[in-house]
Amino acid sequence: MSSPIRVGLMGLNRNTSTSNQVPGLWATKTHLPYILASPKFKLIAVCNSTIESSQTAIKNHNLGPEVAAYGSPEDLAKDPNVDMVIISVMVGKHYMLAKPALLAGKDIFVEWPLGASTAEAEEMAGLAKEHGCKTIVGLQARASPLIIKIKDLISSGKIGKVLSSTVISSFGGLPPGGMWPTGAEYYLDINSGGTPLSIFFGHFLDSFVHVLGDFKVLKSSMRTDYPLVDIVDMSGNVLQKDYRKTTPDGIQILGTLESGASASIAYYTATNPSIDGTGVRWMITGTKGQIEVTTPESQWQMGPPGTVLKARLGRGAEIETIDFEDLVEVKEVNERVFPAVNTARQYEAFVEGRTRDFPDFEAAVKTHKLLDRVKEEAGW
Amino acid sequence: MSSPIRVGLMGLNRNTSTSNQVPGLWATKTHLPYILASPKFKLIAVCNSTIESSQTAIKNHNLGPEVAAYGSPEDLAKDPNVDMVIISVMVGKHYMLAKPALLAGKDIFVEWPLGASTAEAEEMAGLAKEHGCKTIVGLQARASPLIIKIKDLISSGKIGKVLSSTVISSFGGLPPGGMWPTGAEYYLDINSGGTPLSIFFGHFLDSFVHVLGDFKVLKSSMRTDYPLVDIVDMSGNVLQKDYRKTTPDGIQILGTLESGASASIAYYTATNPSIDGTGVRWMITGTKGQIEVTTPESQWQMGPPGTVLKARLGRGAEIETIDFEDLVEVKEVNERVFPAVNTARQYEAFVEGRTRDFPDFEAAVKTHKLLDRVKEEAGW
Structure with missing residues (x-):
């Protein structure tokens, strides 16, 4: 690996507004500040849908004149100085943006979901293998x-x-129906690949x-409780009823894991904050002890503050609250906060070769397939 | 209905020991004190496996010489003064003890499970209908x-x-394996009808x-985590390894109810008290609000102290702790406590004709069939 790893970023928003409805916000909030802070990475290119958009983004984010502006994934892929391409856009574009980089043998970080379909994800994984690309999925x-x-x-x-392991979670932290921001309609479309x-x-x-390992037997059920929503603009005006x-x-699943353990996961939607004050409640029960994780209603993957890990470590042992923030981490991770910090940690795991701690394309394909199984078993 | 209702009780223990391992304890702790206290019922007969056993029970419980002692269900059924027969014995004997009473047209209270099999329960329900018996199931x-x-x-x-409704519960309050009291082996045998x-x-x-209403679609999974247990006597000596x-x-189930709502229930076994300090955690989510019930690890049906009912009654409403003990009840119910009180309430509901609040044989047959479905869907 070259040091620093020279990256080209796709998906940066043009301006620096922090409204939640600005496309490109995720790249701006998570990928960009880590990349800029880390001595292990160097931003050398931005690639938006036009060169002009890339130039505007470079200017507004003060990235400096040495950062190249591209207007197509092919042009970015042709830049011999780019070691790694980062793709942080809506899932429907992942495949078309990733393919040129993969064909050019670039290393690549693609946000999750990897593909808009498992077929896309599999093709990307095949290309990565064929062209020797190292991969990270978000x-x-x-x-x-x-x-x-x-x-x-x-x-x-x-x-x-x-x-055994049991999970109850609300789909909280997201509007439960009734209104939905324009531009994010894909989240309402089961075929978009970027869904609840x-x-x-x-x-x-x-x-x-x-x-806990893979499912051997899996049964599932899914239900749409709120089939009609109003599409609104950023001021709340209804654009489409x-x-x-x-x-x-x-979404509910149950079954048996390859390990033999039982598993049950139930996600539900409420129109109020959840009555138990909890987003995810995850219990893992062993022959000697038990683990419980509770989070506030938020995005699990971002590690929301207020997450509590408890454990009873041994038969008859007391219940302990476990400090899980005691890992020694580098400055450029410590400086990041929710919701950006876990993405920064993926880059660190990648650089350090801790392959257990970030999924590559192959691992992401497995999760794609598991989600297909959830859908199929539910008769969807 | 005659007033008071004259009852014959089956399943009273001979002596008044309160060790948990004495057969007949349930009848002694729950049915007997209510029947003796209530002006609506009058105990006029006891029927154990022999007349001598019944006489000993009558003497040890100070029931008085006017209470008749029987040694067979047929003899009890022949007593024209008996209006109602109460059966509180292990489930394997329910059918044979109930049948003579049903043929004689007696009203009847049978503990749950009604039959050792659904076929037995259905036959009992058929006999009750045919002979005009009013029925209660525990x-x-x-x-x-x-x-x-x-x-x-x-x-x-x-x-x-x-x-939607989601439930997580531990099988706590019962030994998780390793040891089991002699005399209660039926609880370890899936074919006994009296099981977890x-x-x-x-x-x-x-x-x-x-x-919440019946299941339309039901999927399930069941697992034995501890397939071997030691049978012990009351002093803890191992009788059989x-x-x-x-x-x-x-046991895990999920599915869709007839109402269209989603349902998910997961019961698991831990070898320690549950890490969330909870037995049953039951959430019911509506379009406007939500209900949560939490109990300590105990027997759900007995209404364990420490049970908490919370609700958010309306969109945006505050979460309230709901006082559910505010029902006005008669003295002979108020005098009963956990674990006996809900059984007393069934008798009151029966006398008052509140048919919603106690299941008859037909209702119990439905629950038998639902449990069969859980078993079948799990591939057991």
Whole structure:
């Protein structure tokens, strides 16, 4: 690997507004500040949909004249100085933006979901393998101290053999229906690939199997509780009434893991904050002890503040609150905060070769397939 | 109905020991004190397996010489003064003890599970119908103020239309494996009819569908985590090592209710008290609000102290802790306490004709069939 790794970023917003409805905000909030802060990476190119847009972004973010501005993924891929391409745009464009970089043998970071379909994800994984590209997919919870700690607790044997795991979670933190911002309609369309199933639920499911292993038997059910929503602009004006939502508001799965343990996960939607004050409630029960994670209603993968990890480590042991933020981390990670910090941790895991702590394309394809299975088993 | 209702009781223990391992304790702790206290009922006969045993029980419980002692269910059934027969014995004997009473047209209270199989339960329900017997089955949670309050909250419309319900519960309050008292081996045998599935889980499932309606689609999984247990005597001496347990330690179901709502229930076994300090955690989510019930690790149907009912009654409303013990009840119910009180409430509901609040044989057959479905769908 060249040092620093020279990156080209796709998906930076043109201006520096922090409204939640600005496309490109995720790249601006997470990828950009880490890349700029880290001595291990160097931003050398920006690639938006036009050269002019890239130039505007470079100017507004004060990236300096030495950063190249590209207007097509092919042009970015042709730049011999670019070691790694970062793609942080809506999922429908991942495949077309990633393909030139993969063909050119670039290393690549693609946000989750990897593809708009499993077929796209598989093709990307095939290209990466063929062209020797190192890959990262933005399932960033794997890099979080929480997940690393849970994996360590389980492998320590202190809770014994895992026999079961149960999860209840609200789909909170996202509007429960009724109104939806224009520009994000893909989230309402089950065929878009970027849905509550693949994103909100998918991030958690990826952590679940990362910690506990794959499903042997899986049964599922999904339901749309709010099939009609109004599309609104940034001021709340209704642009389209009764837009047809085809994505689920409830997802439930159960089954048996390859390890033999039982698993049950239920995600539901409420129109108020959840009554137990909890987003995810995840219990892992072993022959000797038990682990419980509770989070506020937020995005699981971003490691929301207020997340609590408790464990009973051994039969008859007291319940402890486990400090999972005790990992020693580098300055450029410590400077990041929610919701950006776990993405920064993925870059660190990549550089340090801690392959357990970030998924490559192959791992992401597995999670894509698991989500397909959830959908199929539910009869969707 | 005659007033008072003259009852014959089957299943009273001979002596008045309160050790948990004495057969007949349930009748002694629950049915007997209520019957003796209530002006609406009068105990006129005891029927154990021999006349001598009945006489000893009558003497030790100071029931008085006017109470008749019988040694067979046929003899009890022939007593023209007996209006109602109460059967509180292990489930394997329910059918043979109930049949003579049903043929004689007696009203009848049978503890849950009604039959050792659905076929037995159906035959009993058929006989009751044919012979005009009024029936009660000991699914006593239906008579509890908690369930009555939850049903009232839902029918008030304050949480809107119910869209989903999720439950996580430990099988706590029962030994998780390793040791099991002699005389209660039936609980370890999936074919006995009196198992963690039918009793511990079945009581809750009955409440669940009583409140939310039946399952349209149901998927399930069951698992035995601890297949071998040691049978011990009352002093803890091992009488039989590695007794084969065929009952589940984990039961998970999911599906869609007839109402269209999603449902997910996961029961798991831990070898320690549950890490969230909770037995049942039951959430019911509507379009406008939400209900949460939490109990300590105990027997759901008995209404354990420490049960908390919270609700958010309307969009944007505050979360309230709901007082569900505010029902005005008669003295002979108020004098009963956990674990006996809900059984007393069933008798009151019966006398008052509140048929919603206690299940008859027909209702119990439905719950038997639902449990069969859970088993079948799990591939057991």
